[in-house]
Amino acid sequence: MDRIAFLLATGLARGLVIALFALSLVIIWRAARIVNFAQAAMAVVAVFVAFAVTALTDSFWLGLVAALVAGAVVGYAVERWLIRLVPARTPLPGMIVAIGLVMVLQAGIGIAFGPQHRPMAAPFSEQPFTVGGVPVLSPYDLFVLLVALGVVGGLALLFNGTTLGLQMRASAMAPEVSRLLGVRVPRMVTLGWMLSAAVASLAVLLLVPTELGLNAHSGDVLFVHAFTVAVLGGLDSPVGALVGGIVVGVLISLVTGFLGAGLAPIAVLALLTLVLLVRPGGIFAVKEARTA
Amino acid sequence: MSSSTPRLEVDGLTVTFSGLTALDDVGFTVGDGETVALIGPNGAGKTTVFNAVCSLVRPASGSIRIGGRRAPATPTGLLERGVARTLQGLGLFESLSVLENVLVPLSGRRDGSGRDAALETLQRLDLAADAATPVAALSYPARKRVALARALATRPQLLLLDEPAGGLGPDDIAELADVVRTLSAQGCSVLLVEHHVDFVMDVADRIVVLDFGRVVACGTPDEVRADPAVEAAYLGLEAAA
Numbered sequence: 275m276d277r278i279a280f281l282l283a284t285g286l287a288r289g290l291v292i293a294l295f296a297l298s299l300v301i302i303w304r305a306a307r308i309v310n311f312a313q314a315a316m317a318v319v320a321v322f323v324a325f326a327v328t329a330l331t332d333s334f335w336l337g338l339v340a341a342l343v344a345g346a347v348v349g350y351a352v353e354r355w356l357i358r359l360v361p362a363r364t365p366l367p368g369m370i371v372a373i374g375l376v377m378v379l380q381a382g383i384g385i386a387f388g389p390q391h392r393p394m395a396a397p398f399s400e401q402p403f404t405v406g407g408v409p410v411l412s413p414y415d416l417f418v419l420l421v422a423l424g425v426v427g428g429l430a431l432l433f434n435g436t437t438l439g440l441q442m443r444a445s446a447m448a449p450e451v452s453r454l455l456g457v458r459v460p461r462m463v464t465l466g467w468m469l470s471a472a473v474a475s476l477a478v479l480l481l482v483p484t485e486l487g488l489n490a491h492s493g494d495v496l497f498v499h500a501f502t503v504a505v506l507g508g509l510d511s512p513v514g515a516l517v518g519g520i521v522v523g524v525l526i527s528l529v530t531g532f533l534g535a536g537l538a539p540i541a542v543l544a545l546l547t548l549v550l551l552v553r554p555g556g557i558f559a560v561k562e563a564r565t566a
Numbered sequence: 567m568s569s570s571t572p573r574l575e576v577d578g579l580t581v582t583f584s585g586l587t588a589l590d591d592v593g594f595t596v597g598d599g600e601t602v603a604l605i606g607p608n609g610a611g612k613t614t615v616f617n618a619v620c621s622l623v624r625p626a627s628g629s630i631r632i633g634g635r636r637a638p639a640t641p642t643g644l645l646e647r648g649v650a651r652t653l654q655g656l657g658l659f660e661s662l663s664v665l666e667n668v669l670v671p672l673s674g675r676r677d678g679s680g681r682d683a684a685l686e687t688l689q690r691l692d693l694a695a696d697a698a699t700p701v702a703a704l705s706y707p708a709r710k711r712v713a714l715a716r717a718l719a720t721r722p723q724l725l726l727l728d729e730p731a732g733g734l735g736p737d738d739i740a741e742l743a744d745v746v747r748t749l750s751a752q753g754c755s756v757l758l759v760e761h762h763v764d765f766v767m768d769v770a771d772r773i774v775v776l777d778f779g780r781v782v783a784c785g786t787p788d789e790v791r792a793d794p795a796v797e798a799a800y801l802g803l804e805a806a807a
Contacts, residue, residue: 437669437673437674437675437680438673440662440666440669440670440673441670441673441674443659443662444659444662444670444673447659447660447661447662448657448659450622450641451653451657451659452670453640453641453642454620454622454641454644454651454653454657455645455670455671455716456642456644456645456646456671456674456720457642457670457673457674458642459642
C-alpha cells in the first residue's frame, strides 16, 4: 500500500509535466492544425539557453525565465521564418517540415555541445517527504506540481477569460470567419507558436533535473508520452491533455514500480492502441473543431 | 466622406475563376441608410460580389470603394471601415457561447466597451437569456439571430446580409424586416443577397438583378418587378415555382 501511494504521488508529478508538454501540442494544433514533431527539439534548444544562463548566473530561476523567453523566441522564429512558408492546405507539408527541423536542430545541438548528458541541479531536494512513514512527493516534485498546475490555470484563464484568448480560439476554429470579424489571424498563429514553445520548454526544463541530464535528445521520450496523451485526450482538448497526462504519468509510474521500467513504454503504447480502437478521435475530443 | 459619396460604390467589377467569368462589369452603389438587394438565380454571382467587397476574392478589374476609399486589401481591415457581414452558412463558432460569438468582432476594443456592446445587442435581438448557451445548442432561427447580432454589435455603417431570411418562418422574417428598416432609419446602409422575394420587395429601396454575372436590371422594387428581363431571369422562375 505504501508503495502504491508513493508511485501514485510520483506518477502525478511526472504526469503533470507530460500534461504540460501535451498542452503545448494541443495549443499548436488548435492554432495552426499542425502536429509539431519538432516541439521537443525546439524546447531542448531553449533549455540549452536556460542551462547557459543558469551556469553563468548560478540561478535556476533566471534559467527558468530564460527557458520561457527562449522558447517563445524559438516558436516565433520557426513560425515566421519556416512554417509560414510551407503550403497550409493540408497538415502534411507542415508535419514533414517539422520532422526535418527535428533533424536539423538535434544535429546542430550535437555538433555544438556534443553527445554527453549535462546534469542540471534541481532547485529543491529530490528526497521524498514521508507522511505517516510513507514516502510521497519530494520538494522538487511538489514544485513541479505547483508550477504545472499554475501554468494550466494560467492557460485556462488566458483562453477563457481574456479577449486575446477568445481571438486565439476563434482564429483556430475558423480562420476565414475570424478575419472577416477583424481578428488578425496570422498574429494569433504566431502567438500560438510562441506560447506553445514556451510551455514545452518549461516542461522539458522541469523534467531534465530528474533525468540523466541535458542533451539533444532530452525531450524525445517526453514528446512520445505527450503525443500519446494528446491523441488520447483529443488534440483539440486542453482538458484531455491534462487528464491524459496524469493518467499516463501514473501508468508509467505504476508499471515502472511493479513490472520494471522496460515495460513502461509498452504500457503507454498499449493504452494508446486501446483508445484508438475504442475512440479514435480521443477520449475528450469534441465533434466540432473547425466548423464555423 | 461628403454626403453625396455612396457608402459603397462598385464599378466595372469583373471577377474570374480559372478563366471562368463569375462577374462581368458589375456596377452599383449603396447610399447612406439605403437598403439594396442583390437578387438573381443560383450561380448569378451574388455571393461573389459579397466576397469581392469583403476582399476575399481579388477582382480581375474594376473598383470597390467603401465610404469613398478603396476597399481594404484584406478582410481584417473591414471592421475598422465600418463593414460587417453575415454568412450564408452562418459561420458561427459552434462551441463558443452566444456572448463569446458576439464578442469576437469586439475583442479588439481596448477600452473594455466590447462586453457592454455585446450584451446590449443581445438584449436588442432577444438573445440575452441565451448569452451563456453554446451556439450549437440553439435552434436554427436563434442561430441566425446570433449571426445577425455578431454583425450588428460593431454598429456597422455598411451591413452585408447573405440570405438573412433563408430558413426562417413568417414571424421571424417579419422581425428581421423590422430590424433592417430600423437600421436603415439609423443611417446604416444594407446590402443583402436574398432569394425570398417578398422580403426583398418589402425592405429594399433598390434592387440589383444579376444573371450569369451581369447586371440585367436595377431599380426600385416596382421597376424591377415590371422588368421583363427580370421576369425571365429570376422572378419568372419564382412565379413558375
